[in-house]
Amino acid sequence: MPGLVLAPLTPVQLRGLASICGVVLVLLIGAGCKKTARPALEGLEVVAPERTVLESLGLRTDDVRDRLRAALTRKEAFAATPSAKNEKGWRAAFEFDLLETAEPARVLVRGTLALKRPDDGRYDLDCGVDQTLHYADVDGRREALRQALDGVLASCADQAAEQVKVQGKGLTELVALVDAGTPAVQAAALRVLVEQHRPEAVPGLIARLDSDEPMVVRRAIGSLVELKETRAAGALIDALKAKDTQFQREIVFALAAIGGDEAEAFLYTVAQGHEDPGLRSAAQAGLDEMGEPRRRRRDGG
Numbered sequence: 001m002p003g004l005v006l007a008p009l010t011p012v013q014l015r016g017l018a019s020i021c022g023v024v025l026v027l028l029i030g031a032g033c034k035k036t037a038r039p040a041l042e043g044l045e046v047v048a049p050e051r052t053v054l055e056s057l058g059l060r061t062d063d064v065r066d067r068l069r070a071a072l073t074r075k076e077a078f079a080a081t082p083s084a085k086n087e088k089g090w091r092a093a094f095e096f097d098l099l100e101t102a103e104p105a106r107v108l109v110r111g112t113l114a115l116k117r118p119d120d121g122r123y124d125l126d127c128g129v130d131q132t133l134h135y136a137d138v139d140g141r142r143e144a145l146r147q148a149l150d151g152v153l154a155s156c157a158d159q160a161a162e163q164v165k166v167q168g169k170g171l172t173e174l175v176a177l178v179d180a181g182t183p184a185v186q187a188a189a190l191r192v193l194v195e196q197h198r199p200e201a202v203p204g205l206i207a208r209l210d211s212d213e214p215m216v217v218r219r220a221i222g223s224l225v226e227l228k229e230t231r232a233a234g235a236l237i238d239a240l241k242a243k244d245t246q247f248q249r250e251i252v253f254a255l256a257a258i259g260g261d262e263a264e265a266f267l268y269t270v271a272q273g274h275e276d277p278g279l280r281s282a283a284q285a286g287l288d289e290m291g292e293p294r295r296r297r298r299d300g301g
Helices: 011-032 051-056 061-074 138-165 171-180 183-195 199-208 214-227 230-242 245-258 261-273 277-290 292-298
Strands: 041-047 090-101 106-116 122-132
Touching: 041 061, 061 090, 061 138, 090 138, 106 138, 122 138, 122 183, 122 214, 138 183, 171 183, 171 199, 183 199, 183 214, 199 214, 199 230, 214 230, 214 245, 230 245, 230 261, 245 261, 245 277, 261 277
Parallel strands: 041 090
Antiparallel strands: 090 106, 106 122
């Protein structure tokens, strides 16, 4: 049987073959990397500070809502168009406050964006800006404050986008994001792990107890209480010794809620001999919350 002889391809044929291969490759990549559809934002509620504060900015509540909705869409956290009638979207509530100091002229804008999935999964995102104001007149002050508020809205939108992205990821990938992601990605992955009551969230939450940002510390304490992981007791005790009084009472009650022998022994020590009477009282209240059976076992009864 004679052998099969392949004739060399002409330049025109080679270009045609390359074009076909390119189209096939694009189709294959597109099929394997289909972009996940962004969820719709079905509702957005804004809880503003006092009316006089908004008026000083030349804003209304509706203006803040429109600015935030635009930021959430621009950051690709949510779709710009409404969802289909048979598809429920996410809901959000934004609450903020604005504080000023005269000397030096500074502004602190605090904001919280609560996101709620259709299945009632909820994530609270903390956004804030603390900056020096530079202005020469009333109009300059107003513009500086509006820019500070826009900074908070942008921060919320960034965090919301990351929170949406981590939805549906598996345990291994979530843990990897906590270990190696950006701060916003780490926080988003931790929120999902806490919602799922995964103990793998504990190391990341413990690391956050050392943060210089009060809201980060407060959120970590609350998440550890939600998980009720007794192995976090030692880290909370160390945090209580390192933090100032604004956190000490919170940590005392967190230890009581988490429970365990280490937490109970520490609370007993604080209740019996701490120099701060308020902390002694809080520790005793925590022990009372833990219940009689534990105290009888501690006392050998």
